[in-house]
Amino acid sequence: MLARPLAGVICNCFLWLSRILRRLLRKGIEKALGNGIKKPSPSESKNKVIVRKSLVAKTDIKKGDIFTEKNIGIKRPGNxxxxxxWEEVIGKVAKKDFEEDEILEI
Incomplete structure (x- = not known):
């Protein structure tokens, strides 16, 4: 059994420790929540072009052909x-020849 003076010291230590932990948690939560402004991280910005995709010719498309689901596809890179x-391109007429896997221009 603890002597009364020692029990008081232990209680004070736990009280002090709980206050410190509460402050640390609050700071951690505030940091995790951020400032409310969503923007890509530097690593996401760096990979943006690599990850994006573009409309490409699935097959050779001749000038005057109509873009359809059968002759266009989606591939990387995203330039x-x-x-x-997609819906805007379907039904349009090709203004030039496109080779297979060539990125489309309208």
């Missing part, structure tokens, strides 16, 4: 037309 514009 061409975004796949988000």
């Amino acid at each position: 061409g037309i975004s796949p988000m514009r």
Whole structure:
């Protein structure tokens, strides 16, 4: 059994420790939540072009052919037309010849 003076010291230590832990947790939570502004990290920005995809010719497309689901596809890199514009491209007429796997231009 602990002597009363020693028990008081232990209680004070636990109180002090709980205050410190509470502060550390609060700071950690604030840091984890961030500032509320969403933006890519430096490593994400670096890989953005590598990860993006573009519309490409699945097969050879001749000038005057119509872009269809059968003759266009999606591949990397992302320096061409975004796949988000798929519906806009379908049905358009090719203004030049495209070789297989060539990035599309409209």
